[in-house]
Amino acid sequence: MTKFLLAVHVIAAIVAIGPVTVAASMFPPAARKVLEAPDDTSALATVRLLHRICQVYAVAGAAVPVFGFATASDMGVLGDTWLIVSIVLTALAAVVLAALVLPRQGAILEGALGDGTVDRAATVRLAMFTGIFNLLWATVTVLMIIRPGSTTGA
Template sequence: MTKFLLAVHVIAAIVAIGPVTVAASMFPPAARKVLEAPDDASALAAVRLLHRICQVYAVAGVVVPVFGFATASDMGVLGDTWLIVSIVLTALAAVVLAALVLPRQSAILEGAVQDRTVDRAATVRLAMFTGIFNLLWATVTVLMIIRPGSTTGA
């Protein structure tokens, strides 16, 4: 059962978190293209699509910690320090995404749709928060691979 849970956890992380990190990273430059060419419908459509990808896959990403907890419980590692740190970083990444990235994307998109303007400074701040989100997930990924005290020999 552990192998099944771990496989679902890893696949969910790749399928759900991967698109969010990529789309969120692509959003600020795409929004700046709207700033450069306010009448470019394709630039605005790209920003809409990237925001929608972030929203949908953020919700789908809830599966990752659910199966992560199930896997950790089955493996008997719920109290291990590396896992607790990973849980805290995952929660922090979720807060950054829900409180800092997605609302700022929405605000930028709203401005782009309503009056075809994009605040460049807002895209820079968004890029910073997106980078923090991505760094948190990269750190969790490294912890999951290294797993201090692991018996895999890695």
């Protein structure tokens, strides 16, 4: 059962978290294009699509910790330090995405579509929060691979 749970956990991480990190990273430069050329409907459609990808895959990403907990429980490593650190970083990444990245994307979209109150600085701040989100996930990925104290010999 452990191998199955681990496989689902890894597949969920690749399929759900990967698109969020890529789409979130692509959003700020795409939003800058919209700000530079507000009449460019193609650029605006791209920004809308990237935001939608982030929203949908953020929800799908909830499967990653669910299967992660199931895998860790089955392996008997729930109390290991590397896993606790990974859980904290995962929770922090979720908060950054839900509280800082997605709302700012939405605000940029609303500003670009409506009153034009969004400026380049807003996209730069969004890029910073997106970078923090991506760095947190990269750290979790490294911890999952290295797993200090692992018996796999890695």
